[in-house]
Amino acid sequence: MHSKNIQFALFVISLLCVTEKGTAQLPEGITHSGLKTGQPQFPMETYMELPNPTATPSALWEQKKRNKVSWGNTYTRYKKEEPAPVDKTKSLINLSAWKGERVSAQFIVSAYKKPIQLSFEVSDLVHHKNSSQKIDKSNIFSGFVRYVMTDELNKDGKGGCGQRNLTEFDSTLVADPIDHLTKVLAVPQNTSRPGWIRIWVPQNTKAGKYTGTVKIKDGNNVIEKLKLSVSVSDRILPAPENWNFHLDLWQNPYAAARYYQTELWSDAHFKTMEHDIQHYVNAGGKSITASIMNKPWNGQTQDPFQSMITWKRKINGSWEFGFDAFDKWVEFMMEMGVTKQINCYSMVPWRLSFEYFDEASNEMKTIETQPGEEAYAEMWGAMLTAFSEHLKKKGWFKKTYISMDERPMEVMQKTIKVIKAADKDFKISFAGGKHPEIFNEIDDYCLSLNESFPEEVKEKRQQEGKISTFYTSCSQASPNSFTFSPPAETEWYGWYAAAQNMDGYLRWAYASWVLEPLLDSRFTTWAAGDTYFVYPGGRTSIRFEKLLAGIQAYEKIQILREEFRSSNNQKALDKLEESLQLFDRKNLNDIPASEVVKKANMTINSF
């Protein structure tokens, strides 16, 4: 990670030096709301947040005379305009971790008395009983929690779907991005600023309690020393590449190319994406998202997906396909560590309109056709035949899924015919409605959280090596991963998958960035944050770190179940399963996700 960080910093510097005058000349940014950002587009090393639309509650700031620094918890999005809601200053925190696990803590600084030039330093963590045993600080990631503009659920409280007139929704700043690139941040008087610390316990760590300090500084002065300890258990969480959880977050290299102002598939393009994709890799991301025709979702993101495969109709009427971009993208993702599968969208795009380069007229042309029609079968038959051949040559055929989402069953059936006619061994994935008629034919089936596979279907699918997952989208009010969603809700997913014996989770947008994702998470459609989990510059987020926590819980539960079963420890098994009972989507209205996950975490860390 370190050498990559340096490479990335060099890349950023090179970008900022492209103009002759040696100064940054990037155009000024503007958000979807039409708000000028006051700084260049594509702010990299550091940036200013948008002005806070919420008035400062002055009364809250009159209670204390001195600035406050305290540990908080990781389930709270602390408000910028309010002092930390911490009754008593907490200067010591204890975390529990398995070897190989990542655990996080959040501190918060409130500037009651005067502004602070905030920075902080984390020390190595030292074993309580053997000071030669350490968790080196190179394993500790940290950053400021930053504030991004968000909105809210639809007015009926039922979700976040549909076109959004930004003026109709409440705008607030919300704590979400975790900014490891900014090293010093001004905290104006009467505002708060959280910091995030994540320890990735090395697998070879000796069990025991490790303690270190976090020095909080105002300029050169240390204003507080927070104590941080991690109790490392004897159990081992495998490295992410060995996790079972099937995580499928759709990547969007087109958004990265636009945001970083790099040429698509250029070295610079891939270089910029490394840090963003690394979070997906570190969370055990399993699936590479590939687009095999233009605009599979008819442009539901700021940057629509183009085809990674070129479509050309020759003068003689035959088809020719080019796989150069596809290969580059897949190879990059595999080198990054996402190697399990390639999901290819889409034979049934949301608008049944297919673009190709027409050799006769040197222009793009469009065929409007649909599954069941001859033109459709001819075009896709040619494509899939060429694709199958290419994939086999690359050794990728068995990893590749022809993917569709949210289409009616009859359409799916007609499409499956065309796929199997081209190559009967093509795998198929589908994210959408519950269609028992095609359970058997879909190798990777993802249902909405609102629906469930029958138990026997789930078991049969598992026996046959078929993947069964669930997804959330704008349809769910909660749990969800909007920038205003309670952070525990993304952790809830992993626990829910474990409780339901499902294989994993899918979301349609990993980093389909809006215009200025660091500053304003709102988009022209969907509730804010729907289109991305992580932020530019390789910045993670509270939402994403909590998603990761849930996946770790899933893996830990698998290991504990296996252990308890093989040791016939029925009591522990019962205790474990009981703790999972709470992960029922019907409960979410009554018990906040944070309560449920805290309780369940206590249970599995008690073993």
Add this chain to the structure above:
Amino acid sequence: MHSKNIQFALFVISLLCVTEKGTAQLPEGITHSGLKTGQPQFPMETYMELPNPTATPSALWEQKKRNKVSWGNTYTRYKKEEPAPVDKTKSLINLSAWKGERVSAQFIVSAYKKPIQLSFEVSDLVHHKNSSQKIDKSNIFSGFVRYVMTDELNKDGKGGCGQRNLTEFDSTLVADPIDHLTKVLAVPQNTSRPGWIRIWVPQNTKAGKYTGTVKIKDGNNVIEKLKLSVSVSDRILPAPENWNFHLDLWQNPYAAARYYQTELWSDAHFKTMEHDIQHYVNAGGKSITASIMNKPWNGQTQDPFQSMITWKRKINGSWEFGFDAFDKWVEFMMEMGVTKQINCYSMVPWRLSFEYFDEASNEMKTIETQPGEEAYAEMWGAMLTAFSEHLKKKGWFKKTYISMDERPMEVMQKTIKVIKAADKDFKISFAGGKHPEIFNEIDDYCLSLNESFPEEVKEKRQQEGKISTFYTSCSQASPNSFTFSPPAETEWYGWYAAAQNMDGYLRWAYASWVLEPLLDSRFTTWAAGDTYFVYPGGRTSIRFEKLLAGIQAYEKIQILREEFRSSNNQKALDKLEESLQLFDRKNLNDIPASEVVKKANMTINSF
């Protein structure tokens, strides 16, 4: 010609039979004026003209009791709603021709008394003194003169340029298309209908006078027998492929593909074009029009030119060009008989915007760049290098001209640099303003009729084998080839070229058809007929036949000059040159073109 006619008829029949029900299902046509045509698009074998917007002058029709059939002259566009303005019925006409020449006559039928089901039959022409000598009727082309909607010059009378709001201009039917496909035509009472007869005197015809008849029929009844004689002189006009006149009428295969509803560059596409291009070949057309980038004229025609060369930018940033369409088009035109040169448009299109297929994103992208810029030089350098190599392989390099039109001189100079850098031997053509600075560098230079080359430049260019021609466009009120222009004006061009010692004539549109070219010659810009000379279905026009007459005159003058010079017949030479003095564009306001060309024709046919 005959076997081609049959092929073409078969093609038309196949087109009409494409629907399952075996009946024509072509959509109904609509003209640029929004007028529904009342018949399928792409009317082929026959069609109905649009309703006549001009009221019938009833008084004129009350003078006579019986229908009138008479020879007229070929310089008059007879009106549909008026009786033939022929004082005395003329039933014998005498034409003069060289061997190998084409000469025409026009008859007119006026239905004073009752409607006529008009058809006509032309006999062989028989030698006066030796009845075994004949001009076989297979050498006689004939058709009805049809009426097409036209408009008029701009209101200031100064030309026909600019956007046109069709309601602001007078709409009239005008006699122009010559329809050889319709064999019987209803002539309603109180309307007139002309017919056109053209004799292509075979080169091996014995000199002398030949006479035949034209039987004019109403249904099965012969209502008139017109007599037609041709006096064939001893002189020989060479076949068109051996003519010197440099005729350059820009072809538009994109218009043909749209009009005939054929796939671009398909066999059917080429098959339909054969009959339309044949007129150009028979007039000695010298230049093949090729488009080497998309929309060289930014869409000034109903069907914009696309690039016949595919432009592809690969992921690695290099360029790749495809020549399949270009090759097919050039080979077709050469097989048709246009073999002298290929003019390639355009490195300096009217909008400096260049489209290419972007392999990275599977879409067309646009570069905005201009001569003098690095991106321009890089892009065109790559293209011209590949093009030069391809042309040499095909053996076409020496025939190929990189062509530009109507661009400022400085732009031209920068462009020439790029061309010569790619291959110093590339030929260059230009149609536009008078730039003495580049006279030397342009191998094929075409000036507007309003300008002239200095005499010494013209001579120098001729010695160096460079081509010097002139063009007319919407800028000229007269002479011109609008559908309402006096027919003699297109004949005037050939005479003018001879008088000026120029090499030929260029026009920017041979058959850039409007929506319904047979019915309505008006377009959204320019005066009606500006965009095409010939009509679909291989139909010629009065304008085009007169253009041909002028070109024949040019060739005859060259031959006579040569003959008189080599025989030192100064008297004849003076008489000839004197007759050409009248072809001065300043005279056109005072003496109609028809007077001038009639007089000059009498002179050269008197030798």
